Amino acid sequence: MPDISRTKKTLTVSYREKTVGTLAEMENKKIAFSYAPEWIETGFSLNPFSLPLKEGVFIPKKSHFYGLFGVFADSLPDAWGTLLTDRFLAQKGIAHENLSSLDRLSLIGDSGMGALCYHPSQEYSIITEVTDFDRLAQECRELLQSKENPVEDLDTIYKLGGTSGGARPKIMTDLDGKSWIIKFPAHVDRKNIGEMEYDYSICAKACGICMTETKLFPSKLCSGYFGTVRFDRISDRTNEGTDARSPDTKQKAGKSGSIVRNHVLTAAALLETNYEEPALDYHSLMKLTRLLTGECREDIENMYLRMCFNVLAHNRDDHAKNFSYLYDAANNRFRLAPAYDLTYSNTYYGEHTTSVDGNGRNPGEREILKVGTTAGISKKRCQELFEQVKGCVEEKLKKYLRNC
Numbered sequence: 455m456p457d458i459s460r461t462k463k464t465l466t467v468s469y470r471e472k473t474v475g476t477l478a479e480m481e482n483k484k485i486a487f488s489y490a491p492e493w494i495e496t497g498f499s500l501n502p503f504s505l506p507l508k509e510g511v512f513i514p515k516k517s518h519f520y521g522l523f524g525v526f527a528d529s530l531p532d533a534w535g536t537l538l539t540d541r542f543l544a545q546k547g548i549a550h551e552n553l554s555s556l557d558r559l560s561l562i563g564d565s566g567m568g569a570l571c572y573h574p575s576q577e578y579s580i581i582t583e584v585t586d587f588d589r590l591a592q593e594c595r596e597l598l599q600s601k602e603n604p605v606e607d608l609d610t611i612y613k614l615g616g617t618s619g620g621a622r623p624k625i626m627t628d629l630d631g632k633s634w635i636i637k638f639p640a641h642v643d644r645k646n647i648g649e650m651e652y653d654y655s656i657c658a659k660a661c662g663i664c665m666t667e668t669k670l671f672p673s674k675l676c677s678g679y680f681g682t683v684r685f686d687r688i689s690d691r692t693n694e695g696t697d698a699r700s701p702d703t704k705q706k707a708g709k710s711g712s713i714v715r716n717h718v719l720t721a722a723a724l725l726e727t728n729y730e731e732p733a734l735d736y737h738s739l740m741k742l743t744r745l746l747t748g749e750c751r752e753d754i755e756n757m758y759l760r761m762c763f764n765v766l767a768h769n770r771d772d773h774a775k776n777f778s779y780l781y782d783a784a785n786n787r788f789r790l791a792p793a794y795d796l797t798y799s800n801t802y803y804g805e806h807t808t809s810v811d812g813n814g815r816n817p818g819e820r821e822i823l824k825v826g827t828t829a830g831i832s833k834k835r836c837q838e839l840f841e842q843v844k845g846c847v848e849e850k851l852k853k854y855l856r857n858c
Contacts, residue, residue, distance in 0.1 A: 466573045484521040520555040524723030529566035533621040542612040569715035591638040594623035633687035649677040651797040657850040661843045717781040722774035729775035740829035746788040753790035762843040771799040773807040
């Protein structure tokens with residue numbers, strides 16, 4: 455186990471083996487960032503809103519990202535990955551309460567979501583081979599239900615899922631030349647949660663929503679485990695028949711089949727907003743998509759489709775971290791990333807996390823059309839797309855929506 459007893463005060467950030475800049479902890483625990491001179495000459499802005507490509511020291515104005523800018527907080531795990539990390543460290547006799555944000559990024563090293571890497575790295579390396587999803591699922595359940603009982607495969611589970619986002623247990627692994635995220639049920643989930651998310655993904659694709667390949671992995675304990683190919687790790691074999699939304703990636707992957715990492719930003723990171731609170735409206739997401747993509751009609755309509763789908767398919771967990779954008783180096787702009795985390799969901803306050811024209815509790819066709827037309831889509835086209843999604847959802851998801 456690497457020595458992390460001495461808190462890190464600086465880290466180097468890199469992208470595809472090129473130095474991007476330096477993170478440094480200040481006395482108030484906020485993490486400042488500055489670009490490397492060579493990156494300013496040849497690179498791109500990590501976040502065009504809060505980190506413009508220029509000389510100087512940038513200091514985050516908000517504190518809900520553990521003192522970090524959102525783009526670096528995106529590299530940190532969410533609830534499940536954080537739980538794994540803390541349990542893993544406790545098993546090694548390390549008090550996770552003493553770790554700084556830079557310590558945690560150092561633990562991430564080059565295994566985080568997206569393309570950014572952090573050095574010096576303190577990753578814990580073990581050899582992992584995924585052979586039994588049912589066993590991993592059971593041990594993940596035990597981890598969630600107990601704080602004291604040891605888990606036999608904690609090292610393996612941590613290595614496979616310690617950098618993951620989201621709240622549900624999951625692993626990240628390579629199978630057949632593709633990088634997958636495979637989810638397991640939490641103890642509070644319905645037993646067929648994997649099958650349901652898979653059915654939602656099939657319906658979303660039928661609606662015209664861009665997604666990567668999805669699969670229902672077999673199980674002897676339930677109806678299956680939902681898996682989706684990662685869009686931040688791409689090879690020339692990864693997205694056959696799908697739109698990876700990154701021309702630069704497709705060109706560089708080439709015939710070798712080697713994995714290329716994509717720079718990804720969530721809407722939460724781009725806007726430096728707290729995704730755990732209802733802080734956005736779809737008007738904001740449509741405007742963000744227009745600005746980042748240079749008025750790309752395909753991406754604007756795809757965001758509109760996702761709004762329609764989330765409302766009609768009862769996906770209320772549509773928070774700011776569930777929408778992402780991929781950097782397209784070939785055209786020096788961002789594209790809307792493929793959709794993810796589309797499933798039946800509620801929130802504890804009974805509303806959509808992202809409101810629709812100000813309505814989070816019961817938005818309908820009127821509010822949806824208002825968002826679309828305000829974004830520059832013709833009313834006729836908005837109506838066509840709405841009916842397209844409505845028809846698909848009613849046909850393919852009615853068994854999940856009967857009691858909605």
